[in-house]
Amino acid sequence: MSDRRTELLELLDRSGASLYALLTRLTLRQDVAEELMQDLFIKLSAAREQGGVECWHAYARRTAINLAFDWRRREKSRRSCPLDESLECVSQAGSPLVKLIESEELDQVLAAIGRLHGPSREAFVLRYIQQESYEDIAQHLGKTPHHVRALCSRAMSAMRDLVLKDGREVQHVEDE
Structure with a gap:
């Protein structure tokens, strides 16, 4: 070999x-x-x-x-239909519809992460999905922990905008 x-x-x-x-x-x-x-x-x-x-x-x-x-x-x-078209009031927290809505919300969040680019997306995934420390992420990306915090903060702000605006892209996260 x-x-x-x-x-x-x-x-x-x-x-x-x-x-x-x-x-x-x-x-x-x-x-x-x-x-x-x-x-x-x-x-x-x-x-x-x-x-x-x-x-x-x-x-x-x-x-x-x-x-x-x-x-x-x-x-x-x-995907067959957007989340907004399938929302209805539900009284049972563990019902299949609630699980479906939660699953679609998670899909929306993951789709928004997919719209981030380069080091911002990687830092966001490592911090919030993999739950790694800023120091470890900085070492992997070749940046300082402070810079990684800034990348994560800007990415989180962009994520909020993307998810709250029905997935329409409001701003791009610029990588440094």
Whole structure:
């Protein structure tokens, strides 16, 4: 087995579980996460052949995030009706309709995260989905913890605008 392939297998052995958990959280489906893990392996293998990547763990995580949001964009066209058209008053908190609404609200939030770009999206996902510390995120992104806090703050502000304005893009988060 080549050294590059061995390196890739070691990376997936060390980080595979956390990458799979991240994909599952972003897609909300284990079957899709499994497929995306295969796609991730193929992309990492191709990138290994080309070289030029300094931190493979960060590259793998960024690629996994991008794969998940690419999948969400493709699936967006399959939704049958928007949340606003299906809202009704419900008295039971655990009813199937309430669960459906909560699921669609989560889908709206994840769709809004997908509209963020570059380091803002990555910092937001690492902080609020993966619950990593600002210091760890800063180390992975090559930025200061203060800069990561600013990225997360701007991303959160953009997220609020996107979700509250029915998904219409109000502003773009600019990365520095």
